[in-house]
Amino acid sequence: MLIDMDPLVLGKWCKRGIGCALIVIISICLGGCWDREELQERRFVLAIAIDKAEEGVRPDQEKITQVENFYQPHGNKLYRLSLQLLQLAPSQGSESGQRGKTSTSLISTTGQSMTEMLQDMLGQSDKDLWFEHVQTVVISEEAIRQGGLQPITDYLLRSQHIRWLTKVLITSGEARAILEYKPPSGEPSGMFIADSLDMYRKNPHVPGWHTDVGSIAESHDNKQRVLMARIELADDIIKLGGMAILKDGKLIGYVDEYATQGGKFLSGIEKSAIITFECPDSPGKITAFELFSHETSLTPRVEGDNIYYILDIKMRGNIGEMQCGIEHHVVEDHQLHKLEELVAEAVKKNILYSFHTYQNLKVDASVFGQKLQAYEPLMWEKVKDRWDDEVFPTIPLIVSVNVVIENVGAHK
Amino acid sequence: MANLEAKSYMSTWQLAIVIFVTCVGAQVMLTPRSLITKAEHGAGLSVIVGGVLFYSAVCMMLKLAKEYPDETFVEYAPRLFGKAGGSIVVFLFNLLFFFQVIQIFSGVGKIITFYMFDQTPPEVVILALLVVCAYCALQDWGTILRLQQFMFLIAYSILIMVWMSSILNFQPENLLPLWPVNIKAVISSGFSTWNMYSGYECVLLLMPLVYRQASLNSLIAIIGGSFGCLTIIFLMITVIIIGVLTVEAAKNLLYPALIVIRSVELPGTFIERLENYLLLAWIPVVFDTLAAMMYFMGEICMRYWRHADHRPWVLFLLPIIYISSVFLDNQQLYDRVSMFTTWIGLLFSFGVIPASLVLSWRQKRKAGTSCD
Numbered sequence: 001m002l003i004d005m006d007p008l009v010l011g012k013w014c015k016r017g018i019g020c021a022l023i024v025i026i027s028i029c030l031g032g033c034w035d036r037e038e039l040q041e042r043r044f045v046l047a048i049a050i051d052k053a054e055e056g057v058r059p060d061q062e063k064i065t066q067v068e069n070f071y072q073p074h075g076n077k078l079y080r081l082s083l084q085l086l087q088l089a090p091s092q093g094s095e096s097g098q099r100g101k102t103s104t105s106l107i108s109t110t111g112q113s114m115t116e117m118l119q120d121m122l123g124q125s126d127k128d129l130w131f132e133h134v135q136t137v138v139i140s141e142e143a144i145r146q147g148g149l150q151p152i153t154d155y156l157l158r159s160q161h162i163r164w165l166t167k168v169l170i171t172s173g174e175a176r177a178i179l180e181y182k183p184p185s186g187e188p189s190g191m192f193i194a195d196s197l198d199m200y201r202k203n204p205h206v207p208g209w210h211t212d213v214g215s216i217a218e219s220h221d222n223k224q225r226v227l228m229a230r231i232e233l234a235d236d237i238i239k240l241g242g243m244a245i246l247k248d249g250k251l252i253g254y255v256d257e258y259a260t261q262g263g264k265f266l267s268g269i270e271k272s273a274i275i276t277f278e279c280p281d282s283p284g285k286i287t288a289f290e291l292f293s294h295e296t297s298l299t300p301r302v303e304g305d306n307i308y309y310i311l312d313i314k315m316r317g318n319i320g321e322m323q324c325g326i327e328h329h330v331v332e333d334h335q336l337h338k339l340e341e342l343v344a345e346a347v348k349k350n351i352l353y354s355f356h357t358y359q360n361l362k363v364d365a366s367v368f369g370q371k372l373q374a375y376e377p378l379m380w381e382k383v384k385d386r387w388d389d390e391v392f393p394t395i396p397l398i399v400s401v402n403v404v405i406e407n408v409g410a411h412k
Numbered sequence: 413m414a415n416l417e418a419k420s421y422m423s424t425w426q427l428a429i430v431i432f433v434t435c436v437g438a439q440v441m442l443t444p445r446s447l448i449t450k451a452e453h454g455a456g457l458s459v460i461v462g463g464v465l466f467y468s469a470v471c472m473m474l475k476l477a478k479e480y481p482d483e484t485f486v487e488y489a490p491r492l493f494g495k496a497g498g499s500i501v502v503f504l505f506n507l508l509f510f511f512q513v514i515q516i517f518s519g520v521g522k523i524i525t526f527y528m529f530d531q532t533p534p535e536v537v538i539l540a541l542l543v544v545c546a547y548c549a550l551q552d553w554g555t556i557l558r559l560q561q562f563m564f565l566i567a568y569s570i571l572i573m574v575w576m577s578s579i580l581n582f583q584p585e586n587l588l589p590l591w592p593v594n595i596k597a598v599i600s601s602g603f604s605t606w607n608m609y610s611g612y613e614c615v616l617l618l619m620p621l622v623y624r625q626a627s628l629n630s631l632i633a634i635i636g637g638s639f640g641c642l643t644i645i646f647l648m649i650t651v652i653i654i655g656v657l658t659v660e661a662a663k664n665l666l667y668p669a670l671i672v673i674r675s676v677e678l679p680g681t682f683i684e685r686l687e688n689y690l691l692l693a694w695i696p697v698v699f700d701t702l703a704a705m706m707y708f709m710g711e712i713c714m715r716y717w718r719h720a721d722h723r724p725w726v727l728f729l730l731p732i733i734y735i736s737s738v739f740l741d742n743q744q745l746y747d748r749v750s751m752f753t754t755w756i757g758l759l760f761s762f763g764v765i766p767a768s769l770v771l772s773w774r775q776k777r778k779a780g781t782s783c784d
Contacts, residue, residue: 026543034532132685160527163685164675214675221661374588 040088043127045134046104047084047190049175050152052142053077053110068109070120075112079143079152082108082176083121083129084190104188106179114155131161135194137168137213138175138231141244141251148249149216149226157217164214167197170228170244172254178231181238189238196240197229204264204273205257207243223248224370225363230254245358245365247388252363255354262354265313265347266366268296277346279324289343289405290320300372302379308396309368313347318407336405344401351399359393368392424626426557427618428638430704431470433560434611435642436568437701438516441523441669441694443607444653446747448662451601454593455650455659461602463643466609469761470639471632472769473612477619478628479772485616486715492771499716501764505613506712508760509705510733511753512610516705517541517737518746520698523667528691538737541699542730548703549710549726553621556707560700567696572645574690575652578673582655606757607750608646609639611701613760614708706733 069077087103107124111117118129139152156162171178183192200208210219211229219226226246232239243260245252255263264270273291278284294315301308319339358365369387373380383391422430444455451458480488485505490498520541521534529537548556615635622631653668656675662668673686709729710722719725740746 026539034536035529160530164671165677212675217664218658218661221664222658223660370585374585377589377591 037128041127042130043125044086044088044130044132045083046086046188047136047138047179047193048134049082049084049138049140049179050114050143051080051082051140051175052146053080055080055140055142055174068107068124070109070111070123072111072116077110078112078147079114079117080108080110080176081114081117081121082106082179084179084188085125085129086133086188104190106176108176112151114152131159132163134162134166135190136197137166138178138193139168139170139228140175141170141172143175144170144246144249144251149246150220150249153213153216153220156213157220162213164212164217166213167194168211168213168216168228169193169197169231169240170251171231171233173233178233178238181233181236183238193231193238193240201269201271203240204261204270205241207260207264209264209267209269211243225252225365227365245361245363247363253361255357255361255365258350259354259357262350262352263358263366265294265296265351266298266311266354268294268298270294274320275343275346275350277342279322280342282324285323286321287319287324287339287342288321289317289339289346289403291315291317292406293317298367298371300368300375302376307372307376307379307383307391308398309371311351311397311399313351313399313401315343315347315401315403316406317343317403319405319409336408340403340405343403343405347401347403348399351401352397355397362388362393364388364392368395420621421624422557422618422621424622424631424634426561427615427622427631428634429564430557430560430614430618431612431635431638432641433564433568433700434614434704435609435701436645436697437611438520438694438698439512439607439610440646440649440697441667442515442519443605444650444669445662445665445667446750447601447605447608447650448653448659448668450604451597452594452659453587453589453654454595454598455601455654456587456647457593457598458601459605459608459646459650460643461599462605462609463639463646465602466606466612466761467636467639469765470612470615470635472761472765473615474619474628474631474635476765476769476772477616478623478631479769479776481623482620484620484711484715485768486712488772489768492768492775501768502712502716504756504760504764505616506709508610508613508753508757509709509712510729510736511749511756513702513705513709513733514736514740515746515750515753516698516702517733518740520695521737522741523670524691524695527670527687534741535738538734541702542734542737545699545702545706546726546730548699549706550723551707553707556704560704563696563700567693567700571690571693571697572648574686574693575649575673577676577678577686578652578656580676580678582652584655586655586658587651603758604754605646606754606761609642610753610757611705612639613757614704617708617711 083106085105085107087105107121109117109120109124111120121129137156139149143152153168156166156168169178178193179189181189183189185192197206197208197211200206206229207227208229209215210227216226218224226249228244228246229240230242230244232241241257241260242254243263244254261270261273264273270291271293275289275291276286277289279287294313297312299310299312301310355366364387369380369384369392373384447458448455477485486502489501489505492498493501517538518534521538524537525532525534548559626634649669653662653672656672657665657668665671670687670690673690676686678686706726706729707722710726713725713729714720714722740749
């Protein structure tokens with residue numbers, strides 16, 4: 001029958017046939033199913049902990065660590081990688097602690113390459129591991145001291161799945177134990193820590209701002225220091241406070257909460273803080289100033305071969321607490337001005353404490369070098385190679401603080 | 413198919429929009445790293461230098477096209493350079509679009525598979541985009557023009573709006589020091605911004621549709637506005653990249669223009685991973701650039717071989733484009749092709765076009781003398 005048909009009609013049908021076949025083939029290829037993975041087929045990783053391989057392993061856990069282990073063709077067993085996994089359907093009774101329910105589980109393995117360990121961990125999971133929702137990465141001090149920061153964070157920086165806002169923390173103890181911690185609220189510890197660190201604007205004792213994966217990448221590229229928030233666990237208590245400073249991937253040292261607060265005043269990133277000082281007429285009694293806003297200007301000055309910095313700070317806030325009682329009648333202007341001067345003096349002391357801590361550690365943990373590079377590039381070219389070791393520890397800082405007390409509280 | 417969308421004229425403003433839309437394409441995402449690596453803090457100045465340079469090239473093209481009002485470059489090039497020379501020049505003209513198109517397909521395939529669909533082979537992403545762009549390029553110019561005008565209003569505003577959210581992480585001091593800059597690097601990088609501004613060569617094909625609508629001076633002024641907008645957009649992107657990431661960080665990232673948005677935290681919203689939103693806004697921008705360039709390639713072939721329809725040529729070029737894009741998967745090869753394309757582009761704009769103008773003037777003077 002087809003033979004009897006007009007060749008033009010046949011050509012038309014051929015064209016249509018080819019067109020239909022093409023549509024079907026292209027639709028099958030481009031149907032968008034390549035990356036399809038249903039929500040229930042994913043195992044969300046909420047937090048990552050990285051320890052030294054044998055760190056924190058008790059004698060009774062040796063059998064467990066043997067099972068967690070795998071044959072490694074290259075390298076050594078340097079690190080123990082632990083992942084906190086979210087259970088979308090909580091298993092009955094397995095995670096019900098006394099202080100609240102958490103629907104998470106923890107898996108670990110040891111090795112050297114992070115990606116190789118992640119591959120091995122699939123043997124402990126029934127679903128594909130999903131890293132897009134990682135909230136926190138906790139690294140133990142021992143792991144960093146063992147081989148530096150670079151081998152640990154390289155995977156985090158290369159991965160397209162890990163978000164750049166993921167917080168990176170350091171602990172002097174075991175990192176895995178931090179993931180095992182069950183917060184009173186019942187939420188997973190990875191989320192609890194990330195949320196707690198997110199309050200860095202209100203909590204001057206944690207660095208927050210410069211401690212995520214993106215900041216580590218930027219600091220690494222600019223050959224600057226890396227700041228990591230410190231987290232510690234003792235029994236059933238977890239605490240964020242202070243920070244660690246790293247340079248060239250090595251841990252330089254920890255700084256306390258007071259220095260962390262001073263560093264945030266220096267960088268101008270603090271939005272809320274309590275500044276305390278002793279009442280001059282009542283030794284042992286404390287007055288607290290509640291900071292609401294501040295503006296910071298740090299300017300480098302060069303005179304000949306001498307470099308120094310001028311720091312101007314303007315602060316506004318309220319009197320939050322005054323244990324001195326009636327000795328300061330705060331309604332009167334001259335008394336208010338006296339209090340403002342005392343607050344300014346306390347801020348200045350805090351900043352210089354932080355500044356001298358950095359100088360003693362021989363690391364520019366704030367933005368002094370960056371400011372010099374930006375505003376005095378010719379001088380920076382002269383000193384950049386010996387900045388941290390020789391120049392920064394000797395430069396003077398002139399601090400000027402102007403405080404305005406706007407309110408004295410609901411009751412005087 | 414009835415040719416309902418054949419276009420015999422367009423306004424100067426439409427030409428300005430076509431130039432803008434064709435130039436702002438995929439390269440806006442793919443080029444900044446190499447530019448910042450070379451010019452460092454002076455990258456913004458390089459963008460301005462590039463804007464001035466390529467605007468002067470467009471002015472020469474407009475002047476040349478005005479000499480041959482009813483013809484495209486494909487028709488008058490053989491008269492200027494001879495049959496063989498003309499063929500080489502037209503081939504070079506088409507090669508410009510071809511190399512840009514395969515680079516864009518390859519780059520887009522890589523970015524999308526890396527950040528959005530990591531299980532999907534880049535070949536499939538390229539094929540999908542190629543099918544959509546080919547469908548658009550098979551239409552007549554009226555349809556493509558309407559699409560470009562629509563994209564100009566919608567896609568670009570969304571793209572810029574998403575990009576601007578990175579201002580939340582902008583640190584003005586990262587831009588410093590503005591001085592001293594490496595003048596030599598700034599100027600040489602100015603030439604290498606051709607990748608960003610490329611696409612303006614389409615005026616040599618579109619001028620017959622426009623020349624009756626305006627004088628040369630008004631054309632130069634309106635296209636100047638288009639180039640001003642291009643320069644502002646490219647400058648804005650370069651400044652944002654340096655201001656957010658710093659020069660050193662931008663050098664180490666494959667696609668800093670995309671990563672610039674990765675650390676943005678929108679307060680009070682649930683929106684996360686903004687780079688995916690940026691990619692989604694960027695895909696239509698890439699699509700209209702590619703569709704227009706594929707149309708131009710088909711049009712050049714059609715005019716050179718004196719055919720009546722550009723569509724068979726677009727279909728003929730499809731497998732060549734696809735195979736070439738897929739073979740461009742190696743980054744080193746990609747960089748080499750990119751450099752080669754830049755050299756061809758510069759040769760065309762600052763070698764072929766001035767030579768064409770000189771030859772045109774000489775021929776006209778000769779013709780005038782012989783008449784006397």
